[in-house]
Amino acid sequence: MALSIPAISPSAGLIVGAILLVTGLLLAFWGHGIWAAVMSMIGALLGSAVGYIFGAAIGGSAIVGLILALVGAVIGSILFSKLVKVALAFLVGVLAGTLVYALLHGQANFSATTLDAPLIVALLVVIVVFGIAYYFIDDLIGIITAALGGLLVAAGLYLVNVATALAAVAGIGAFVLGAVVQTRAINRKRRIREEQRAMEHAQAQAVPYYPPPPPPPP
DSSP: OOBOOOOOOHHHHHHHHHHHHHHHHHHHHHHHHHHHHHHHHHHHHHHHHHHHHHHHHHHSSHHHHHHHHHHHHHHHHHHHHHTHHHHHHHHHHHHHHHHHHHHTTOOOOBBTTBOOHHHHHHHHHHHHHHHHHHHTHHHHHHHHHHHHHHHHHHHHHHHTTOOHHHHHHHHHHHHHHHHHHHHHHHHHHHHHHHHHHHHHHHHHHSOOOOOOOOOOOO
8 A cells, every 4th residue: 555745734834844944943043052952842742642542552541641741752752861972963854865865856645565776875875874974973063953944944935835945044044144153153062162171181290389388497
């Protein structure tokens, strides 16, 4: 049986577009600072959804589902906040795989009896890009979050009925400006941390000074 992506209604598109626009601006200019909080919220939402579905299925009542939703939210928030770098690298891989899938003209129609060649290539791209992004995540986190923010800005403007060319230009501009701003901020914080470590190391290596004893009384 084939699966297809459902269409989005105009009113829902405006709401989703506004959310994507605000989220994209935050990620583009402050992504390195708020990413942990964003991933914590995403983990809480996913954990609560899974907990509610599982609780309602085994308990047969909404109360059990709500209780497990609360537990799932706490667990999901903790896991995603601890695995923030893994989640970020995985998201970059997913976006790269989606782009490759679109360039290969994937139709988003899947069946159990047919192998989708663009999908296989896209999955391989996801794995490779995930590994590379995770390895260089500390150096590229500002650029990656700026790129994600620019993409969300462009998608949000497109969903709120802004012209495609203008949305693309705005997304590219948000990416470039955000990457510059975040890279400078990250380098400044890194330089401060290195200076602090150097001062602590110098203080630890310094020979303590003991004043000479007072002369004996005459």
